[in-house]
Amino acid sequence: MIRVRGLTKRFDGTAVLDGIDLDIADGERVVVIGPSGTGKSTLLRCLNFLDRPNAGTIEIGDVSVDAAKATKRDILALRRATSFVFQNYALFANKTAKENIMEALVTVHDRPRDEAERRALEVLGETGLAEKADSYPAALSGGQQQRVGIGRAMAIGADLMLFDEPTSALDPEWVGEVLDLMRRVAEQRQTMLIVTHEMQFAREIADRVVFMEGGRIVEEGPPQEVLEAPRDERLRRFLRRVS
Amino acid sequence: MRALDLDYMLGLVPVILGYVPLTLFMAVVAMACALVLASLLAVERVVRVPGLDWLVVLFISFFRGTPLLVQLFLFYYGLPQVIGFLTQINGVTAAIMGLTLHFSAYMAEAIRAAITGVDRSQWEAAQSIGMTQGQMMRRIVLPQAARIAAPTLVNYFIDMIKGTSLAFTLGVTEMMGATQKEASGSFLYFEAFLVVAILYWIIVETLNQGQKQLETHLNKAYAR
Numbered sequence: 001m002i003r004v005r006g007l008t009k010r011f012d013g014t015a016v017l018d019g020i021d022l023d024i025a026d027g028e029r030v031v032v033i034g035p036s037g038t039g040k041s042t043l044l045r046c047l048n049f050l051d052r053p054n055a056g057t058i059e060i061g062d063v064s065v066d067a068a069k070a071t072k073r074d075i076l077a078l079r080r081a082t083s084f085v086f087q088n089y090a091l092f093a094n095k096t097a098k099e100n101i102m103e104a105l106v107t108v109h110d111r112p113r114d115e116a117e118r119r120a121l122e123v124l125g126e127t128g129l130a131e132k133a134d135s136y137p138a139a140l141s142g143g144q145q146q147r148v149g150i151g152r153a154m155a156i157g158a159d160l161m162l163f164d165e166p167t168s169a170l171d172p173e174w175v176g177e178v179l180d181l182m183r184r185v186a187e188q189r190q191t192m193l194i195v196t197h198e199m200q201f202a203r204e205i206a207d208r209v210v211f212m213e214g215g216r217i218v219e220e221g222p223p224q225e226v227l228e229a230p231r232d233e234r235l236r237r238f239l240r241r242v243s
Numbered sequence: 244m245r246a247l248d249l250d251y252m253l254g255l256v257p258v259i260l261g262y263v264p265l266t267l268f269m270a271v272v273a274m275a276c277a278l279v280l281a282s283l284l285a286v287e288r289v290v291r292v293p294g295l296d297w298l299v300v301l302f303i304s305f306f307r308g309t310p311l312l313v314q315l316f317l318f319y320y321g322l323p324q325v326i327g328f329l330t331q332i333n334g335v336t337a338a339i340m341g342l343t344l345h346f347s348a349y350m351a352e353a354i355r356a357a358i359t360g361v362d363r364s365q366w367e368a369a370q371s372i373g374m375t376q377g378q379m380m381r382r383i384v385l386p387q388a389a390r391i392a393a394p395t396l397v398n399y400f401i402d403m404i405k406g407t408s409l410a411f412t413l414g415v416t417e418m419m420g421a422t423q424k425e426a427s428g429s430f431l432y433f434e435a436f437l438v439v440a441i442l443y444w445i446i447v448e449t450l451n452q453g454q455k456q457l458e459t460h461l462n463k464a465y466a467r
Binding site for chain 1: 362
């Protein structure tokens, strides 16, 4: 169970997140949509303190953090309960595909190397990249890098997987394979919070779609309601623009 | 103008070669110590530990701002007058200490620049999986910074090998000291210093070849 209350983030006095309340059930797949610059990415980045929120509380599993007085230990606990897929993949450039996936298991979660290696190879198999285990990121295509990025996030079995526009930086030819992999992750009933502009994908896999504008959640609900029968005028305008 | 005494020069080569191990020993030990110290200084400059930062800035400023020879004299001849236990220190140790401190100040700046050159996304990825600051530095940032800094650091190592010749002013008989002694016996100064110059040159050129291999090795992960 994830419970977010009053999450607020200001950059230079401007509220980019303006008191976000959000509950996500275990196994629920939530897609966040909205115009650019409305705080979607900031919401994800505040949930694991890549950006430090100014106020609000975050509960993920048995970790509970008050943003105003979060300690180093709180922040590490929150990051270890979540995993993050970056728009620009952000694979560790000095590590192979396999080592990228092993890194969190060995260094952060203290698993034995051989166990971590088995898990990494298993995950690489699921991402369809078993033969790329010993390749460095620079030798992989954008789509392959992002699949390893998703594998890295899958491997630790986090309570919540965060996806920050995972296909936005990809050449169109690689988008399909990355969405396919995300579909497979979704089928395993992994709790996911996804920021994306892929409306068709949102329609297919989301249990709930959240529309954000101006740092607030304006409308939310099942995809058929939010995407097919939008109530808010701003949402209707947004959907006309993207479809 | 007289002809070079080639026989004398050839005879001198094995004599000076005998002191190459001591020269390299001082350079290698000082380089190893300087790398560790410089990395610590560089990490401090990047994360800015409150209360420590000004000290590090002062250290780097002093050791970059004064000549190596002055620093060596200060260590070997000066400090023992003020600090008692340093009277036990021999020339080799003093030279290694001086070279370490002097070059760590330069190398800290090179490593600091390399650390800030590591892409921001690498830091964020390390943070996102819940690494501590130390784990992030050790496992992700410093290894990538090492690749960026390597050519500069090898240059400092070359400077350091040449810098060990100053140890002869502390009474250490290394390559330069040995040459000086030989020359003052034979009065064939030109021949003697030409031989030692060529030997330094060969050592440095060998290292330059090694640098190319090191770069190929470090770039392995980044080849498309």
